[in-house]
Amino acid sequence: MEQALAPAVPLAVAPGALDRVMAMPAATKMKLGAGVAGLAAVIVAICLWSSQGDYRVLFANLPDKEGGAVVAQLSTMQVPYKFAEGGTAILVPADKVNEVRLKLASAGLPKSSVVGFELMDNAKFGQTQTQERVNLQRALEGELTRTISSIDAVESARVHLALPNQNGFFREQQKPSASVVLMLRGGRTLDRSQLAGIVHLVASSVPELQTRDVSVLDQTGALLTENGDRANSQGLDATQLQYRTQMEASYTKRIQELLEPVIGRENLRASVTADIDFSQSEATSEQFKPNGNPADATVRSQQSSDAGGSAGNVPSGVPGASSNQPPVPATAPINGASAPLQAAQGGTVGANGHRETVTNYEVDRTVRVTRNATGLVRHLNAAVVVNQKVNTDAKGKTTSTPLSQDEMDKLTALVQEAIGYDQTRGDSVKVINAPFKAEAALKAEELPLWKQQWLLDLLRAGGVPAGLTLVALAVLFGLVRPAVMAALAPPVVEPRDEGLNAVVDDANELPMDALPELLEAPHMAKKLESARQLAKDNPTVVANIVRDWVNGESAA
Helix, strand or coil: CHHHHCCCCCCCCCCCHHHHHHHCCHHHHHHHHHHHHHHHHHHHHHHHHHCCCCEEEEEECCCHHHHHHHHHHHHHHCCCCEEECCCCEEEEEHHHHHHHHHHHHHCCCCCCCCCCHHHHHHCCCCCCHHHHHHHHHHHHHHHHHHHHHCCCCEEEEEEEEECCCCCCCCCCCCCCEEEEEEEECCCCCCCHHHHHHHHHHHHHHCCCCCHHHEEEECCCCCECCCCHHHCCCCCCCHHHHHHHHHHHHHHHHHHHHHHHHHHCHHHEEEEEEEEEECCCCEEEEEEEECCCCHHHCCEEEEEEEEEEECCCECCCCCCCCCCCCCCCCCCCCCCCCCCCCCCCCCCECCCEEEEEEEEEECCEEEEEEEECCCCEEEEEEEEEEECCEEEECCCCCEEEECCCHHHHHHHHHHHHHHHCCCCCCCCEEEEEECCCCCCCCCCCCCCCHHHCHHHHHHHHHHHHHHHHHHHHHHHHHHHHHHHHHHHHCCCCCCCCHHHHHCCCCCCCCCCCCCHHHHCCCHHHHHHHHHHHHHHHHCHHHHHHHHHHHHHCCCCC
16 A cells, blocks of 8 residues: 555546536536526616717707697607606707707797798798788797806796887887796806896897886796886886995995904994985076166167257337347457447247167176085994903913993094085984904705705716626626535545455445544554545546456556
8 A cells, every 4th residue: 555655646627618518417517507698688788778879958948839849759760858856857969959959949849939021931921910010029029038048057947028019109009028037057146237237138139129128027926127117115227226336335344444453353333325316406596686886887779869849930129110120249358348239139949958868788697507516415424343352361261351432432433534424414324342252154955965956967977887897797706606615616626435345355344434543653654644644636537446456467
């Protein structure tokens, strides 16, 4: 036995894997076949799902009737489609969106789509004036809708125009009006300039339409514009409100910039209310100044007239030849000598005269026109709250101390100077000192992770391939791998009792459990250990050796 174990024994070649598979039990073969078939089915499903391509939105927010018509037409055209967003959006393959949309448009679908001036291209012969006017109004509404919908923050829009019939009486003509309903995108808003732009766009597109007659609403029904005829409780329009708000913000900013360096940024709250006069008035006065001093007066015009007459020559004096003589020419005395009086001559009796002078002077006149400016401040009301002094001791305990009256007076004076305080105008300034309450900031309630939109989208997009991958792994490790490992494992051959009994040439049977105890000899320990290791590693070779011993053949 020692001579037989000494030479190196070559290993026998194991049978092939295919032979081992064929030699497996029928149940193992069935599991292996089912696993391979399931794995192939999963691979095919993943390939089919990935070959579907990307789907894009064809139409969204369609009414049920219009959506049904579109789906029926897609089925007729044999175009695959899917639904999204709760069935309100119809999706088709991305490479067919434009083609399908054009084909549906040629078929007149969807019928509720916005139409513009192309509506006038299909004018029928014999249309009445009313039909033409309605088509023109629809076309104008459609064009305005398209233009407004092109704004980034606007998802969709709808425009309603009220165009009254015009008659020949100018005073009885009614003015047009318009209403615009906006569907804004999620999280987007319109600022005042954008709203003003939409209003002016609509007003400029319709003749005789004023901006005050245009109303703009959002999807919640809130009125976004404040027009002149719908003034607020204070009688101010949007422009006047904006002017007052800007003025109040300017005064508030002045107070904050002046007091924050003194008491701290978080220790001040200020508010200013301005009463502004937007009324417009015009006054005309005319004054006359009397002419007290004639020397200073200015002559405007002067008119004078003289009138005179006599009754003729009549006889006078003592009757006789002397009185009947013609009058002698008068003579003056020379060198002052006196001459005797002449005799009485005939004279005139009953003569009269009249003189009239009219002088017109300029009258002083003063005309004064006064126009009051708009936006004048009637009075200002300022309210300021100042936090108390906060002191922290060595132990970390905080205490608040009110400000002194002197400090409050100084702060009040600063506020008055900041807003331009005018007592005669009726301004009022109130500054108080009060402790501020420190409240913990409330954190916005966050949605749990499993409700986050990005996670839901990820699950929708990767749920199918992830599920198929898990199924493939389960089939691979549950059915295929055990069968493959069993096929590749070397066969285990159990030693036979008759081969060991043939070693000893007697009638006694040698049990297997007694063999190691009988061979436990000190001088055979090393060789016995080698034989045990060989029997454990290559049981087939050991069995062949024992078979050769029994048959009387030498080991190869």
